[in-house]
Amino acid sequence: MGDLELLLPGEADVLVRGLRSFPLREMGSGGWNQQHENLEKLNMQAILDATASQGEPIQELLVTHGKIPALVEELIAVEMWKQRVFPVLCRLEDFKPQNTFPIYMVVHHEASIVNLLETVFFHKEVCESAEDTVLDLVDYCHRKLTLLVARSDCGSPPEEEESQYGTPIQELQKQAERMEFEISLKALSVLRYITDCVDSLSLSTLNRMLSTHNLPCLLVELLEHSPWSRQEGGKLQQFEGGRWQTVAPSEQQKLSKLDGQVWIALYNLLLSPEARARYCLTSFAKGQLLKLRAFLTDTLLDQLPNLADLQGFLAHLALTETQPPKKDLVLEQIPEIWERLERENRGKWQAIAKHQLRHIFSPSEQDLRLQARRWAETYRLDVLEAVTPERPRCAFCSAEASKRCSRCQNEWYCCRECQVKHWEKHGKACVLAAQGDRAK
Secondary structure, three states: OOOOOOOOHHHHHHHHHOOOOOOHHHOOOHHHHHHHHHHHHHHHHHHHHHHOOOOOHHHHHHHHOOOHHHHHHHHHHHHHHHHHHHHHHHHOOOOOOOOOHHHHHHHHHHHHHHHHHHHHOOOHHHHHHOOOHHHHHHHHHHHHHHHHHHHHOOOOOOOOOOOOOOOHHHHHHHHHHHHHHHHHHHHHHHHHHHHOOOOOOOHHHHHHHHHHOOHHHHHHHHHHHOOOEEEEOOEEEEEEOOEEEEOOHHHOOOOOHHHHHHHHHHHHHHHOHHHHOOOOOOHHHHHHHHHHHHOOOHHHHHHOOOHHHHHHHHHHHHOOOOOOOOOOOOOOOOOOHHHHHHHHHOOOHHHHHHHHHHHOOOOOHHHHHHHHHHHHHHOOHHHHHHHOOOOOEOOOOOOEOOEEOOOOOOOEEOOHHHHHHHHHHHHHHHHHHHHHHHOO
16 A cells, blocks of 8 residues: 555455445435445545555455445445435425535435446456446446436536525535536446456346447447537636636647547447447447547547547448347346335335434434544545645635635635635534534
């Protein structure tokens, strides 16, 4: 491991062994919160290990203890909670929490898991250790990419609107919407890593990717819409590092990381022998794929030389007769996690929301202070700064920041004026975090 350690090897082993999936009813409970903290520690340690180019103990532990399926199930469970329970919770008349941070942690949980999966799925053995749940993960990624394409028609995701304050619940809903965009981008990277293993995927998984979801055509749509790029004030911006950044004119021909993920996934799905043997090139698929020729410029080929093979494939495809849709009778596995969770909880969404309102999301001041102390221990500032490659940004205006809130040490500002303007939003969390520190 590198010089900066968050977890000792023995500690990481204990945390990985304890990973499990929680019922929707228990999201946000004490045991669930403990696992969320453990996941965040594993997440940060995995990033530290990868950044330091050391061994990958977190990835190895997850494979050794067979915990990737548990992570996939927990990922889909919190996705379902956000879609089915969270909206019901927000509509309850008696739901007027003094502090929304306990609910925010559940909303953020999906991002924590998908970020960990993105880090470890770089290694092929992780994909193999997912076993049958790789089908569920493919479906999850398909849902997120479809959402990306749909949202690109409606413009980029909303930005922070610091000057307009709604109710705490409205602000939480806005945060969840912004987070969904970032989660979808992470899912794109996870899917690309799955396609790296196309030669070892089961026939059911290949059929799910190529026939059921027609992922090559969906990826073409992503390239066309490029939801991670936009024009703002006549300048090109790209979404990187959790925020929109203006691209200098000299850098605009440079391939972005997300565009690169799409091209590599297309390469894997269209040129690997296993996929080519099973992908039905219908007239629709041919028309969609031939759109790629317009993107394959010399500048792009200089950056990804392997795409010359894809260019040759498309030239051949243009002269090839299309195939009618296959109607073979095939027995195959299907994803079961989403359907099982839906079946187990159907008709119970309001009951779950009311139970969580009474027993989980209405903590006492003392409980909040204790939880604040645990959050402060989990999100160590030295580790957060090590896993964040960029200089900190002002919490109000997003300019480069050099001053930190002296009370809680959590937020950064470029000047005193921005700190004063942000206090209306930051004040409660600041006091809570400071109380947690004093309780240590």
